[in-house]
Amino acid sequence: MALASQHENLEILLDAETIATRVRELAARISVDYRSRPLRLIGILKGAWVFLADLVRNIDLEVTVDFVSIESYGNNPTTSGAVKITKDLDRSIEGLDVLVVEDILDTGHTFEYLRGVLEAHKPRSLKVVTLLDKPSRRVRPVQADYVGFTIPDVFVVGYGLDYAQKFRNLPDVRILRNTS
Numbered sequence: 001m002a003l004a005s006q007h008e009n010l011e012i013l014l015d016a017e018t019i020a021t022r023v024r025e026l027a028a029r030i031s032v033d034y035r036s037r038p039l040r041l042i043g044i045l046k047g048a049w050v051f052l053a054d055l056v057r058n059i060d061l062e063v064t065v066d067f068v069s070i071e072s073y074g075n076n077p078t079t080s081g082a083v084k085i086t087k088d089l090d091r092s093i094e095g096l097d098v099l100v101v102e103d104i105l106d107t108g109h110t111f112e113y114l115r116g117v118l119e120a121h122k123p124r125s126l127k128v129v130t131l132l133d134k135p136s137r138r139v140r141p142v143q144a145d146y147v148g149f150t151i152p153d154v155f156v157v158g159y160g161l162d163y164a165q166k167f168r169n170l171p172d173v174r175i176l177r178n179t180s
């Protein structure tokens with residue numbers, strides 16, 4: 001099946017241009033907030049890689065990048081609470097200003113778990129930037145320091161976000177209905 005026919009009937013929630021504008025705004029704020037301090041970005045694989053790639057190219061700081069890969073148990077499209085790290089940090093973050101780059105904050109299980117793991121490595125500071133936030137779905141007490149877009153309780157794909165590993169390559173964020 002051609003790529004276009006896989007997604008053309010999915011409603012666009014955020015188009016590529018809207019995302020690009022917001023990503024530049026976030027990067028500008030981050031550049032001001034951390035001015036002249038080196039920053040370690042930690043991308044959460046796989047969903048955050050597209051966002052991180054655009055964000056990092058707009059950040060005007062000395063930046064280094066690392067990745068952590070997280071997997072939820074089971075095949076549920078959203079997390080049930082049980083999370084494990086399948087790829088750990090390559091470099092120590094002790095004493096560093098760390099900014100976690102997330103695709104989406106949903107229930108909060110993933111970030112709550114990750115925050116505990118990362119704090120144990122004693123960073124100087126630990127903040128999170130998420131492209132998307134679904135606060136209405138939150139069951140754990142976590143909040144992002146920087147939010148691209150607050151969205152309603154819909155399942156979205158594209159710009160790095162997947163359903164069953166598909167749709168990550170779509171340039172827009174689209175709504176996928178009937179996932180269950």
Ligand code: IMP
Binds near residue numbers: 079111162
């Ligand atoms: P949380 O642990 O419930 O906060 O979920 C975080 C993870 O669930 C994200 O990093 C995504 O991988 C996945 N997720 C949650 N909502 C969506 C969505 O609407 N589309 C795609 N993935 C989602």
Ligand code: MG
Binds near residue numbers: 047162
């Ligand atoms: Mg996912």
